[in-house]
Amino acid sequence: MTCEAWQTKLDAYADAELPAETMRSMAEHLSGCPACTAELVQIIQQKRVTALAGKRYSAPPELRARIRQQIEAKPARGGWQWALGLALAAVVVIGLGLAIVLPSRTAARNRLIAGVVDSHITALASASPVDVVSTDRHTVKPWFAGKLPFTFNLPELGGSPFTLDGGRMVYLDSRPGAHLIYGVRKHHLSVFILQDGGDFSRLLPTAAEPWRSLSFNVTSWSAGGLRYFVVSDAAPEDVSALAELLKRAN
Numbered sequence: 711m712t713c714e715a716w717q718t719k720l721d722a723y724a725d726a727e728l729p730a731e732t733m734r735s736m737a738e739h740l741s742g743c744p745a746c747t748a749e750l751v752q753i754i755q756q757k758r759v760t761a762l763a764g765k766r767y768s769a770p771p772e773l774r775a776r777i778r779q780q781i782e783a784k785p786a787r788g789g790w791q792w793a794l795g796l797a798l799a800a801v802v803v804i805g806l807g808l809a810i811v812l813p814s815r816t817a818a819r820n821r822l823i824a825g826v827v828d829s830h831i832t833a834l835a836s837a838s839p840v841d842v843v844s845t846d847r848h849t850v851k852p853w854f855a856g857k858l859p860f861t862f863n864l865p866e867l868g869g870s871p872f873t874l875d876g877g878r879m880v881y882l883d884s885r886p887g888a889h890l891i892y893g894v895r896k897h898h899l900s901v902f903i904l905q906d907g908g909d910f911s912r913l914l915p916t917a918a919e920p921w922r923s924l925s926f927n928v929t930s931w932s933a934g935g936l937r938y939f940v941v942s943d944a945a946p947e948d949v950s951a952l953a954e955l956l957k958r959a960n
């Protein structure tokens with residue numbers, strides 16, 4: 711079986727739902743395949759985060775039971791099988807704690823940021839990028855009232871190079887938020903404002919940090935329970951300047 715075929719079974723494997731024979735062959739494949747093991751660790755990690763949301767750092771007994779089951783399921787023919795089982799258990803446990811979780815966190819954060827950049831690109835590419843077309847923040851802000859479970863302030867732009875084009879609703883990380891589109895010279899900037907929490911607070915910093923994703927400059931920060939993103943193909947200085955205006959307004 712190819713790794714691709716194995717990986718379609720990983721989810722069921724993590725729940726110990728495969729037939730005993732397949733459970734055994736999977737364990738055997740995992741002991742020699744770092745790619746599938748890394749995938750498995752990520753699946754287990756996700757299940758754990760979901761199942762134990764709110765109970766941070768408590769031991770995952772179902773994982774321990776699963777590992778024990780795997781080890782005990784192996785016929786005690788030779789020491790090497792125990793060694794294999796223990797090696798797999800060690801890989802999973804170390805992966806959960808340290809080695810594999812760190813790179814997968816970075817990957818998850820990059821995916822999150824790529825999703826934000828996608829929303830920026832998709833909106834600008836659409837026929838009507840904004841649902842409320844107005845250059846007046848006193849028109850745009852109330853448009854979101856009743857649509858979002860939070861309020862926010864938009865900055866006064868007088869004396870700045872920025873213009874407000876309007877706003878639309880956005881969904882990021884399965885939560886609703888405000889998407890404001892600004893202009894600076896020939897460029898557009900997206901501002902996303904959502905409630906902080908979940909993957910946002912888990913993967914992103916509190917203080918504004920600049921990133922480059924594809925050819926876009928991105929910055930994100932958290933303040934007053936809200937998560938802010940600014941995305942643009944404009945210069946990083948423009949992205950930071952708009953971020954500063956937003957910070958001062960809130």
Ligand SMILES: [Zn+2]
Pocket residue numbers: 712713716739743745746747
């Ligand atoms: Zn594999």
